[in-house]
Amino acid sequence: xxxxxxxxxxxxxxxxxxxxxxxxxxxxxxxxxxxxxxxxxxxxxxxxxxxxxxxxxxxxxxxxxxxxxxxxxxxxxxxxxxxxxxxxxxxxxxxxxxxxxxxxxxxxxxxxxxxxxxxxxxxxxxxxxxxxxxx
Amino acid sequence: xxxxxxxxxxxxxxxxxxxxxxxxxxxxxxxxxxxxxxxxxxxxxxxxxxxxxxxxxxxxxxxxxxxxxxxxxxxxxxxxxxxxxxxxxxxxxxxxxxxxxxxxxxxxxxxxxxxxxxxxxxxxxxxxxxxxxxx
DNA sequence: TACTTAATCTATCGGATTAATAGATTAATT
DNA sequence: AATTAATCTATTAATCCGATAGATTAAGTA
Numbered sequence: 001x002x003x004x005x006x007x008x009x010x011x012x013x014x015x016x017x018x019x020x021x022x023x024x025x026x027x028x029x030x031x032x033x034x035x036x037x038x039x040x041x042x043x044x045x046x047x048x049x050x051x052x053x054x055x056x057x058x059x060x061x062x063x064x065x066x067x068x069x070x071x072x073x074x075x076x077x078x079x080x081x082x083x084x085x086x087x088x089x090x091x092x093x094x095x096x097x098x099x100x101x102x103x104x105x106x107x108x109x110x111x112x113x114x115x116x117x118x119x120x121x122x123x124x125x126x127x128x129x130x131x132x133x134x135x
Numbered sequence: 136x137x138x139x140x141x142x143x144x145x146x147x148x149x150x151x152x153x154x155x156x157x158x159x160x161x162x163x164x165x166x167x168x169x170x171x172x173x174x175x176x177x178x179x180x181x182x183x184x185x186x187x188x189x190x191x192x193x194x195x196x197x198x199x200x201x202x203x204x205x206x207x208x209x210x211x212x213x214x215x216x217x218x219x220x221x222x223x224x225x226x227x228x229x230x231x232x233x234x235x236x237x238x239x240x241x242x243x244x245x246x247x248x249x250x251x252x253x254x255x256x257x258x259x260x261x262x263x264x265x266x267x268x269x270x
Numbered sequence: 271t272a273c274t275t276a277a278t279c280t281a282t283c284g285g286a287t288t289a290a291t292a293g294a295t296t297a298a299t300t
Numbered sequence: 301a302a303t304t305a306a307t308c309t310a311t312t313a314a315t316c317c318g319a320t321a322g323a324t325t326a327a328g329t330a
Contacts, residue, residue, distance in 0.1 A: 134246070138317070175320085181277085
């Protein structure tokens, strides 16, 4: 299941992307319009800024704005920043690989191949979707 | 990410399915062979029994055995019992549907359609996989 | 019958993670 | 100077996960 962080993050990104002028959008505006706890959203937007998706401007007329074209913002990268691994088990993760403690050998693991398949099909969707597709 | 419960459950099911004679397998045997906490596995097998996948026999020579052919044990149903919803958000879940509190309208939700797509592709895999494919 | 094996049931617990909150600070605009 | 709005640091509340403990019930075996 998707965390609220990810869900809110995606909603906020699309909200910001919908502004054609790309003028800064204040946190409060997004929070109110999308029914998100203002403070929680604050921390989410901060991570999106630190990851290079968003820029920010303080003071009056400030807020968050996109640093790239919506078309250039890939869903895989957003999901990885907000949610973490796309794979269902870390031993099949491309970007967050980790060996399973309990599993002596991945090649003989029954779960492994199934999860590879799921990962690939999900990745296939996220890789071919950008923020512009969510608008 | 998959819970350990699900991962262990899948491993245990394949372990049991590998016994061609389908004689009861004691919890302890599975736990030792698959490096799973015995007590934790106990509760997992209990839910698999209550869901109709496994039968059990007490006493000497007892243990858990499959109630159906591995070919008849569908991955979607196993996943739903062990992990819960296959969908990433409950508002796109077929079996565990729940309305999002924050979302006023699913039709205008940007996340919705993306998650529908992910659900369908994952479901497509699980629906066409059975326990026999894991062995 | 007594003993052993093994599942069953109830309950609890620590730790990690998630979601949310609070308050003080910094920066920009008017 | 006043206002607006992001930033930073810390804390809290709630939930969930993985694991554990102990007593009980059932079945086979000597």
